Amino acid sequence: MLESDIRSIFKCVRCGACRSVCPVFEEIGWESSGARGRMLVALGVSQGLDVSSSVFESLNTCTTCGLCRQICPAGADPTGVVENLRHQLVLKGKMTDSQFNLHKKITSSSNSLGEVLDRKMWLGERINEVGKTADYVYFVGCLGAYRYPEIAALTFDLLKQFDVTLLPYEVCCGSPLIRTGFDADDLIAHNIEQIRIVGAHTVITGCAGCYNTLKNDYPKMFDVMHVSEFLSEHLSDLKLKRLELTVTYHDGCHLGRCNGVLEAPREVIKAICNLKEMKTNGENARCCGGGGGVRSGYPALSLLLAKKRLAEVPEGIDYIVTSCPLCLKNLTEGGSDTDVIDLVELVAFAMEQ
Ligand code: SF4
Ligand code: SF4
Numbered sequence: 001m002l003e004s005d006i007r008s009i010f011k012c013v014r015c016g017a018c019r020s021v022c023p024v025f026e027e028i029g030w031e032s033s034g035a036r037g038r039m040l041v042a043l044g045v046s047q048g049l050d051v052s053s054s055v056f057e058s059l060n061t062c063t064t065c066g067l068c069r070q071i072c073p074a075g076a077d078p079t080g081v082v083e084n085l086r087h088q089l090v091l092k093g094k095m096t097d098s099q100f101n102l103h104k105k106i107t108s109s110s111n112s113l114g115e116v117l118d119r120k121m122w123l124g125e126r127i128n129e130v131g132k133t134a135d136y137v138y139f140v141g142c143l144g145a146y147r148y149p150e151i152a153a154l155t156f157d158l159l160k161q162f163d164v165t166l167l168p169y170e171v172c173c174g175s176p177l178i179r180t181g182f183d184a185d186d187l188i189a190h191n192i193e194q195i196r197i198v199g200a201h202t203v204i205t206g207c208a209g210c211y212n213t214l215k216n217d218y219p220k221m222f223d224v225m226h227v228s229e230f231l232s233e234h235l236s237d238l239k240l241k242r243l244e245l246t247v248t249y250h251d252g253c254h255l256g257r258c259n260g261v262l263e264a265p266r267e268v269i270k271a272i273c274n275l276k277e278m279k280t281n282g283e284n285a286r287c288c289g290g291g292g293g294v295r296s297g298y299p300a301l302s303l304l305l306a307k308k309r310l311a312e313v314p315e316g317i318d319y320i321v322t323s324c325p326l327c328l329k330n331l332t333e334g335g336s337d338t339d340v341i342d343l344v345e346l347v348a349f350a351m352e353q
Helices: 003-011 023-028 035-046 053-062 069-072 079-090 095-108 121-129 140-147 149-160 174-177 187-198 210-218 229-231 263-272 300-309 326-332 343-352
Strands: 136-139 163-164 204-205 223-226 246-251 318-324 340-341
Touching: 003 035, 003 079, 023 300, 035 053, 035 079, 053 079, 069 079, 069 136, 095 174, 121 140, 121 149, 136 149, 136 187, 140 149, 140 326, 149 163, 149 229, 149 343, 174 210, 204 210, 204 229, 204 326, 210 223, 210 326, 223 229, 229 263, 229 343, 246 263, 263 343, 318 343, 326 340, 340 343
Parallel strands: 136 163, 136 204, 204 223, 246 318, 318 340
Antiparallel strands: none
């Protein structure tokens, strides 16, 4: 275990504040399913505790939402301890079947969904509008390319008017591998070479997971923006019409709390319609349950977490808006009564009027 993680564990004064915010602890209820307990499990592993199925369950049910790190009064980082220990165990060949299968799927297909189809199918005839070089490039992401092609197309249509192009051959950013303990060096090296070919100084993405990974796990060779940040900087060029709608906004953990992109999506929404906040929001927003490999490893738990997030949606709104395809998928499949849409869909509504 890393020295910094041991220090983090010993910073914990066992106050239990993290138990009151961890969405997984609330659902499962065992001490080992909350931040404090996960750190004790991690300490046990560092001292020779057998890595049993219950140890994996403790470590791998964490969505890496970062809320415990945010509220910890002692400055401990349970999220980091969990992520780093997953990595240490994987390096020793210790992983669950779900982790093994996810790794196999991504390394064989270069996307997190195991798709064999062309990653740019969503482009259709737009293929002729893609520039070879540009200062800005739109990183679509696996979910955008394969599960939300309409959102990818809307995003590209919005961005191309500002001379934003695409990578010739984008592959998975590596987020699902890194968050579940694997290295993603090959994917990262491939995407960096693609960015170099395009000559872009800034990569724009519409996914919280891609944003977090491009920003924090790639070498600092280019700037990273979320689509919401780019759009908020170009609001006056977009000529958006005001709509008689009230929406709420769900902050993706890896975009909002973990990377501080909180105001830009709200600025875009407020330029279009009314915003009514969810019960927890901004840096304290509750997790949708989709991240950290929980969606793939523990789908039933993931959907229970989504339902709890949906219970925080305020009354009297027309849409739940989010800026992450994984949040959109999880909240929709969690059984939302209200349509969940991406921020760029709301922008498109305001441009159609
Ligand atoms: S909030 Fe921090 S100090 Fe308190 S129990 Fe959780 S990890 Fe330990
Ligand atoms: S990162 Fe989120 S899910 Fe993981 S222990 Fe902390 S609060 Fe719980």
